[in-house]
Amino acid sequence: MKKDTKLSNSIKKKESNLCLECGECCKRYWITVLPSEVDGILKELKITKKKFLEGYCELNVKIYPKSTIGVLTYPSTFFPKRIIRLIKKNSFHIADSFFVVPQVVLKRENKLTQTFFNNENKKEFRKACIFLEKNNFCKIYSKRPTPCKLFPFIAMPDLREQYPFCKLFQTSQKDFSLESKKYYSKIQKYFREVDKKSFKSIWVNPPKSGELFYSETFIGKISVEELIEMMPKK
Ligand code: SF4
């Protein structure tokens, strides 16, 4: 992605001579937003937190069967009947307990994008981050969430084959593992806070709905009321 000079005074990615600015990284992933990153984005967009969370974000909930009690682990007896039906409908097992990963992510939407991939340069309709603008500009470049800043180095160098589309990762040997570890510590802290204080008290006006995954498989939509029911305060 590129910065939009009209909207941001930030420094460009140091590796930008290698980054193709193809925007592929903005079209392929759900971008996690941490509570500590929201204020910066609000200042950039000049909108309220409620408007940002409702208009630009959605829920992204992953559940993993788990047999031992721990952080963010809840008995399936708390799960709403509709969620249980969704799990069964997708032929998954109803475990006694689940590790629930409740994230807020940037919305993705179908839009006309510029694609430079496999030696092609074309315009096409694709799912992309809500902040990806024409010519692969990022509307919140200076305040973009950490995964965007670290990409593609958020992964360890030995995962290079996972990003065949990213010229930057293929050509740069930079090791951002320390920054990645720092980021993962922040994610862990966020999970511990949600576990201790509850999702609703961390986000106050969370997105109203989003997508539910069993492990990494999409199984259906989920509302914030259903999520809160699944994760009673401990
Ligand atoms: S996919 Fe890689 S090369 Fe393309 S914009 Fe993202 S970081 Fe740059």
Ligand code: SF4
């Ligand atoms: S916030 Fe910006 S950099 Fe991050 S995925 Fe969206 S458009 Fe790309």
